Amino acid sequence: ISEQTTITQLEQRIKALEAGKTQYPEVTYLSYKDRKRILITGGAGFVGSHLVDRLMLQGHEVIVADNFFTGRKRNIEHWIGHENFELINHDIVNPLFIEVDQIYHLASPASPPHYMWNPVKTIKVNSIGTINMLGLARRVRARLLFASTSEVYGDPEVHPQTETYFGNVNSFGPRACYDESKRVAEAMCYAYAKQERISIRIARIFNTYGPRMHMDDGRVVSNFILQALQNESITIYGSGKQTRSFAYVSDLVDGLIKLMNSNYSSPMNMGNPDEYTIEQFALIIKDLVGSNSTLVFKEAVTDDPKQRRPDITLAKTLLNWQPTVKLNDGLNKTIAYFRNELLVKRHSERNVYFPTEWMHHHSDISSTVKVPSGRCTFSDCKYIHCTRDEEEDYIKSGIISQNIQNQLDRGIGNYSDTPYCKDFLNDSCRRKYCKYRHSKPFHGNDNTQSFEIKNSSTLLRKRKYSNSYCIESTKRSRHHDMFSDLLSSLFTILASTQTVLSDLRNDTLNEKLQKLKEQLNDLKMKNVMLTDENTKLKLQQTTLKDCNANSSLENRTNITMSASLQQQSTVPSTLNLNHLFDSLNSIVHMATSNLSPNSTACNEPSISLLTSQQSVHSLNLLPPTSSAPVTSANNVLKHLADTLQQTSYTLPQMIWQISNAARALSTSTNQTISHHPILNNTHLTSVYPSFHNPTPYEHHQFQMPIPASLSLQSSSYSQKCPTITTIPNVPLPPPPLLPTINLCGKTTSSSSLYDSFCLPPRAPATFTTTTTYRTKDSMSLIDPMGQYQYQCLLPPPSFSTPQPVPPPFISH
Numbered sequence: 003i004s005e006q007t008t009i010t011q012l013e014q015r016i017k018a019l020e021a022g023k024t025q026y027p028e029v030t031y032l033s034y035k036d037r038k039r040i041l042i043t044g045g046a047g048f049v050g051s052h053l054v055d056r057l058m059l060q061g062h063e064v065i066v067a068d069n070f071f072t073g074r075k076r077n078i079e080h081w082i083g084h085e086n087f088e089l090i091n092h093d094i095v096n097p098l099f100i101e102v103d104q105i106y107h108l109a110s111p112a113s114p115p116h117y118m119w120n121p122v123k124t125i126k127v128n129s130i131g132t133i134n135m136l137g138l139a140r141r142v143r144a145r146l147l148f149a150s151t152s153e154v155y156g157d158p159e160v161h162p163q164t165e166t167y168f169g170n171v172n173s174f175g176p177r178a179c180y181d182e183s184k185r186v187a188e189a190m191c192y193a194y195a196k197q198e199r200i201s202i203r204i205a206r207i208f209n210t211y212g213p214r215m216h217m218d219d220g221r222v223v224s225n226f227i228l229q230a231l232q233n234e235s236i237t238i239y240g241s242g243k244q245t246r247s248f249a250y251v252s253d254l255v256d257g258l259i260k261l262m263n264s265n266y267s268s269p270m271n272m273g274n275p276d277e278y279t280i281e282q283f284a285l286i287i288k289d290l291v292g293s294n295s296t297l298v299f300k301e302a303v304t305d306d307p308k309q310r311r312p313d314i315t316l317a318k319t320l321l322n323w324q325p326t327v328k329l330n331d332g333l334n335k336t337i338a339y340f341r342n343e344l345l346v347k348r349h350s351e352r353n354v355y356f357p358t359e360w361m362h363h364h365s366d367i368s369s370t371v372k373v374p375s376g377r378c379t380f381s382d383c384k385y386i387h388c389t390r391d392e393e394e395d396y397i398k399s400g401i402i403s404q405n406i407q408n409q410l411d412r413g414i415g416n417y418s419d420t421p422y423c424k425d426f427l428n429d430s431c432r433r434k435y436c437k438y439r440h441s442k443p444f445h446g447n448d449n450t451q452s453f454e455i456k457n458s459s460t461l462l463r464k465r466k467y468s469n470s471y472c473i474e475s476t477k478r479s480r481h482h483d484m485f486s487d488l489l490s491s492l493f494t495i496l497a498s499t500q501t502v503l504s505d506l507r508n509d510t511l512n513e514k515l516q517k518l519k520e521q522l523n524d525l526k527m528k529n530v531m532l533t534d535e536n537t538k539l540k541l542q543q544t545t546l547k548d549c550n551a552n553s554s555l556e557n558r559t560n561i562t563m564s565a566s567l568q569q570q571s572t573v574p575s576t577l578n579l580n581h582l583f584d585s586l587n588s589i590v591h592m593a594t595s596n597l598s599p600n601s602t603a604c605n606e607p608s609i610s611l612l613t614s615q616q617s618v619h620s621l622n623l624l625p626p627t628s629s630a631p632v633t634s635a636n637n638v639l640k641h642l643a644d645t646l647q648q649t650s651y652t653l654p655q656m657i658w659q660i661s662n663a664a665r666a667l668s669t670s671t672n673q674t675i676s677h678h679p680i681l682n683n684t685h686l687t688s689v690y691p692s693f694h695n696p697t698p699y700e701h702h703q704f705q706m707p708i709p710a711s712l713s714l715q716s717s718s719y720s721q722k723c724p725t726i727t728t729i730p731n732v733p734l735p736p737p738p739l740l741p742t743i744n745l746c747g748k749t750t751s752s753s754s755l756y757d758s759f760c761l762p763p764r765a766p767a768t769f770t771t772t773t774t775y776r777t778k779d780s781m782s783l784i785d786p787m788g789q790y791q792y793q794c795l796l797p798p799p800s801f802s803t804p805q806p807v808p809p810p811f812i813s814h
């Protein structure tokens with residue numbers, strides 16, 4: 003039931019998505035009292051965007067002001083449109099008039115190449131920009147956190163750097179624009195706090211790294227990773243003996259929020275105290291990437307600090323904060339991000355980092371994701387992603403079949419716009435969207451990394467940012483092949499029936515079978531219950547003895563089948579498909595049971611089709627003998643299951659195919675087998691009859707619902723005691739919409755006709771028919787345990803001329 007509920011919910015979700023509603027990560031609900039309006043300047047940048055994510059998830063209203071000098075819209079695009087989120091394209095060098103409770107003032111270029119590229123702008127942002135933000139804080143009485151930098155210590159002579167160290171800064175050099183403007187900004191914060199009594203926080207941020215760093219950032223982490231990933235030389239400026247300490251961005255964001263909500267208003271160091279020389283760091287990255295890059299030493303950068311490591315005692319003591327992400331873990335995430343970044347070839351393939359904490363936030367996401375690891379290949383991956391652009395390439399190259407693609411619903415664009423919908427990770431939801439399939443084996447493509455599915459977050463990213471579809475290579479996709487396989491299996495089986503059939507044509511045998519049937523009828527009348535297999539077997543043996551039926555065929559032929567065949571000579575046509583299956587059964591069973599060794603020692607191998615609701619028929623498809631091509635019962639079963647799953651075929655259409663095949667076979671072998679009901683088109687056409695003669699028995703008409711699914715069982719034939727393989731719940735196609743026809747004087751939709759059965763109304767919900775036999779005017783059904791026996795009178799065999807058969811799905 004819960005599965006059903008999930009499916010319903012997912013379907014609703016898909017509807018909503020297809021209707022164009024954007025989905026967002028679920029944010030915590032905060033009451034009016036607890037919810038803050040928070041401005042983040044530079045919120046589209048590297049650190050800012052991570053802070054946006056965290057505060058949004060906490061349930062606050064977040065306003066981002068960014069001029070996109072180094073920030074990028076895609077860092078925060080997943081929030082655009084959310085009612086708690088607002089993005090303002092604003093350069094804080096100009097005043098900003100809004101109402102806020104807190105300001106995280108992060109706006110400023112931070113990477114040396116960036117801030118040196120336009121030093122005047124860097125100074126303006128940090129001085130005038132900070133003045134503006136402090137002015138705003140004063141006007142609305144908001145608390146302001148200023149993102150300062152470790153660079154206020156310049157090229158430090160004190161190591162590690164404590165907050166009390168005044169620094170060693172060159173006021174007249176390439177770095178001065180940044181160092182000095184950050185220092186003046188700190189001074190302004192102090193002045194505003196003192197004079198205007200606003201609440202300020204100052205974080206001196208040490209080297210930070212992580213996903214969403216700009217490709218052209220120019221800082222050591224992005225440079226080294228990109229160089230290593232591309233097997234280019236890793237450029238070390240100077241001796242490589244200078245040191246840095248690197249904090250992962252999520253740790254920093256934790257610290258910033260803690261500091262903002264603390265009551266400490268003096269500068270506080272925020273960084274990871276683990277210190278590495280730049281050379282060491284290069285080797286670590288090279289190793290993690292698995293790169294062949296060599297280290298190349300270049301000229302040192304002017305005023306490059308020789309050592310840097312934060313003393314974070316203050317943060318530890320006052321905020322109970324310290325970094326938790328290990329360098330290797332953080333670097334691996336960052337490397338993965340840049341690896342994807344390098345793969346982006348088109349605008350649609352945007353590689354935006356999906357924060358892990360979101361995964362934790364949606365704890366059910368990771369658990370529902372079942373993505374094959376490693377490279378996708380045709381055999382091991384069900385779902386293949388491709389972009390819209392790639393889709394075209396693949397259609398051209400034949401990896402995606404144009405035919406199939408045309409049949410697909412194209413209206414799934416919204417799908418890609420809703421990256422964080424956890425439901426997309428649900429299997430059934432995914433299935434819904436798996437629109438494409440391989441038309442020929444696909445073994446991945448080195449240039450097309452979209453096909454590389456590594457882990458759940460990659461999956462998410464692909465789904466969101468590459469506008470991806472998934473391609474499913476399921477059995478269904480190979481239906482047509484399977485169907486022809488099924489047909490050839492049936493050819494084989496039917497071929498071996500021919501001798502048996504000619505025997506059966508023998509009148510003597512028919513007489514014997516008739517006797518047999520009568521005997522059984524008598525037994526039934528005496529209310530002999532067939533309670534178990536042994537009793538039944540004994541019963542059969544006794545009956546057979548009594549009848550003096552001693553041909554090997556009789557010993558093996560199921561009473562039911564023979565009776566069913568016998569019945570054919572007297573009753574020309576019946577109205578339901580079940581009979582066709584019975585007939586098919588009988589052919590196959592007789593063909594193979596005769597040849598199958600030790601068939602009495604164990605249960606005879608068979609394939610039974612059992613509906614989920616009510617039993618329809620048992621289809622005993624026995625494997626061919628060693629002289630015939632080897633097709634295991636399981637294979638036949640699988641083929642059959644696949645065929646039945648195929649939405650384009652109705653069951654009668656399938657039977658039509660089988661009978662066509664059989665007739666073709668009989669023609670090619672010059673053998674007449676067309677007298678058999680399955681090969682007789684009148685039986686097929688009886689699926690679509692038009693009955694005009696109301697019968698006195700019409701109140702006995704019991705209409706079996708079209709089964710929603712089939713349970714298939716097969717037993718292995720190669721062993722003495724068979725093993726049972728079960729393939730549960732093979733979905734069946736919905737009944738086709740056919741013209742209304744007249745059944746037994748009643749107008750009824752023809753779809754229900756497929757499974758209409760002459761049964762008494764007291765028929766139990768579930769029963770299995772193995773024995774069906776008929777007299778001229780009645781039909782009896784007995785379930786295998788002998789618990790239920792039904793008899794009903796058949797309509798007189800004076801049917802109107804059968805209607806033409808609807809055209810089959812496939813014409814030969």
Ligand SMILES: O=C(O)[C@H]1O[C@H](OP(=O)(O)OP(=O)(O)OC[C@H]2O[C@@H](n3ccc(=O)[nH]c3=O)[C@H](O)[C@@H]2O)[C@H](O)[C@@H](O)[C@@H]1O
Nearest residue numbers: 112114151207208209210221222225237238239244303306
């Ligand atoms: O990442 C940060 O958070 C800090 O980065 C920079 O400070 P810096 O340490 O000079 O940053 P990088 O450019 O990453 O340089 C680190 C060291 O690696 C060296 N480096 C950098 C890049 C490169 O390709 N090769 C190389 O050897 C640099 O010369 C320097 O010694 C900024 O100036 C700070 O504002 C910021 O707080």
